[in-house]
Amino acid sequence: MPLADRFLTVRRDPHSDQVLARGGNPEAHSLLQRAGFVPVVRLQETYHRAPTGLSPDDETRLAAEAVARLRAVGYHVDCDQDFDTARRPARDLPLGASVVRLAERIRAATTTEEVADALTELTASHDGVLAAIEQVLDAAADFHDGLGDAADPHIARRLRYLADERLHVIRTDLAHTRNDLADRHAPHPHRISCGHEIALDEHEASAVCACPSPPRTMPPPPPPVAAGLRR
Missing domain, CATH: 3.90.1150 (Aspartate Aminotransferase, domain 1)
Structure with a gap:
């Protein structure tokens, strides 16, 4: 930083x-x-x-x-x-931190089951994160219904549109992705579980784990030079 x-x-x-x-x-x-x-x-x-x-x-x-x-x-x-103040209040973890942990779980996942479990926390129909967001949008819409300004009914309709249309698309697509992963039962071909354990025959003090190196990705070849550009 x-x-x-x-x-x-x-x-x-x-x-x-x-x-x-x-x-x-x-x-x-x-x-x-x-x-x-x-x-x-x-x-x-x-x-x-x-x-x-x-x-x-x-x-x-x-x-x-x-x-x-x-x-x-x-x-x-x-x-x-x-x-200016000398006060230093304790900081509670924000609600978004628990959702960020789902991203960390997915980044560390090695199987489709692990990712499906993480996505379930988002897509669960009754108490998933996206279901909770829908309730928040509905509650904010209800609040604007009787607030009094001329624009408030429009804001309420817009919030309900976001809940019913935009959020519905996200929930549907993510639920489909989650269900597909739950049915696949496959390891990720480029991710392996690592316990950070040193091999029994390793003598170097600097060794940290016995995992093989990740596969190297070769850069794509340059495009061919057109014949008319050569001299």
Whole structure:
């Protein structure tokens, strides 16, 4: 990770009077969003701002919370004096971390059964990850139904469309992939299980496992030169 990605600023902009956070990497951006900041995507950069409509005291509390969370996991934050804090809150693993573990299981998988087991956590019809996402979209749609602004009914319809159409396609395709893998019962031809065990006849202290080297992939040959280009 580049060292520059570990540095952020959280300051009140002197021109707009907005509380702005700049710098950091995607992990820092997630921390800012969980602290309450809103991302702003521009052509040259992505930064974060405090939500509109907050009082100055609420903005200060929000900024101090962001500074505390960022510093608690090792980010260097340059901030206004009003936002400075010595608090270092404990960080709970976000819900997305459990889904990332499924990706790690698939990357380490050596058989179709292992990948099918991981995909089952996504596609299970009652309590899979995608079924839970559908419930979240439906709940957000229900919330917008009676919220009051003119655009809210449209947002509710859009959320239900995402649940009923777009998410349905993803669930159907992934379930088909999972079921196909569950029926195949095959090892991956280019992946082998590795227990990191040293062979019994190995004398080198630097040896870490007895696994053979992965097969080499030869680069494709260059395209033939057209006869008319030769001199």
